[in-house]
Amino acid sequence: MRLLAPMAVLLCVIGCDPYAAWPEEGSYFPYVYTPQTDLEAYEEVRWETEDWDPAEDLDLAGQYLLKLQHHRPSAPVEALSHFDSHVGTIPPLGDGVRLSFAGDVMWLGENWAEFALPVADLLDGDLRIGNLETPTSPDHPTEQEDLDLYTFNAPPEILDSLPLDVVQLNNNHSMDVGEDGLEATIAEVEARGLQHTGVDGHATVEVGGRSIALLSYTWGLNGKPAPQDHELFVVPFGRLDEDVDLSGVGADIEAARTGGADTVVLMLHWGYEYEYYADPHFLVMGRELVGLGADLIVGHGPHVAQPPELCHVNKPLAVPEIGTCSIRTDDGVARTAAILYSLGNFDTMQPTVPVQTGLIATVSLDPDVTGLGWEAVTTVRDDVRTVVPLADRTEGAYVAEMRRLEFLLGKAWKR
16 A cells, blocks of 8 residues: 655645545556456356346356356456455454354255354354355255256255354345245244345344444346345346446445444345456445445355455545555545455355355454454365365365465455
């Protein structure tokens, strides 16, 4: 982060523009970058743009299966430089209330009621939150062969294993078994005393004397019809051919503040699947959402972990450039926000170690962000599928994945 010289600071105190050293708005990364070239065909396929149908565009669907196997490991050169510089500056956990977040809770296939028990103690925040990326309807089939392709439904017992207090229910799989399946899922979640967010409204939770608003949104519903009697807060985050309208999210943030929220957390099901870095498209949106008032953005959906950003708000010494996320807002209030672009999978049946591995992220708030912490978990199948700490696995593929994550995420905020 580039700092103004002391003399410049003194001059600003007596009347100059404290933002005079800032570049022209929109003239720097992530608004400007060098597009990647020489990509494999599968690296360019993105379902979340919503401009093709995998049931009809079989060639693209085949490329997407290759992307599942091989992923998209790189990014524009400016993005690589940005995150390489940035991740080392992220502070470890600090003062305040601590929230722990898990990634995508996926259809697992077995061991429903016990699969997460070995990692329960890693979710040690004052509030524990995760994305439930499967319906849990007892009234619909739960075996994959009885469901359509790209369709999930897990036995409600999966909820018994989750070391969570709040689950997000709106994502691209919310309507996999229809509106009655969505309603059955809500009933099963509530029967277990779990709070939920993302259906018909957003949760606000009192933790440690603070009011935490958990506002949640999804990029789409996998092409399925929206429910007639419920709202799922769909925002087409992935579309590249149009400006994504975030005004509704801004209105929800303002309503949460008016309602007394000390901290506003956005739970976003967004991003492009199997890509190790968030596309600059999402970095731009992340800055806009922070500018609209979000203190913390927690993303999931790409099924792999992506590096985060710490964002300075109304801090003129933090000049925006590669390596620094810094924005101005009209209210002029200085604060620190964070964007966790993707936590990856909490559990999965998917085939590669990077997809089987996800993050448990803990964030300290007082009331804005004071620090972050990450730990990695992975789904393994010994006798049955179980989620375990990645650090407990000594096989070469898991050791290599830990090293990759330490490089990708940085060690500064590793717990």
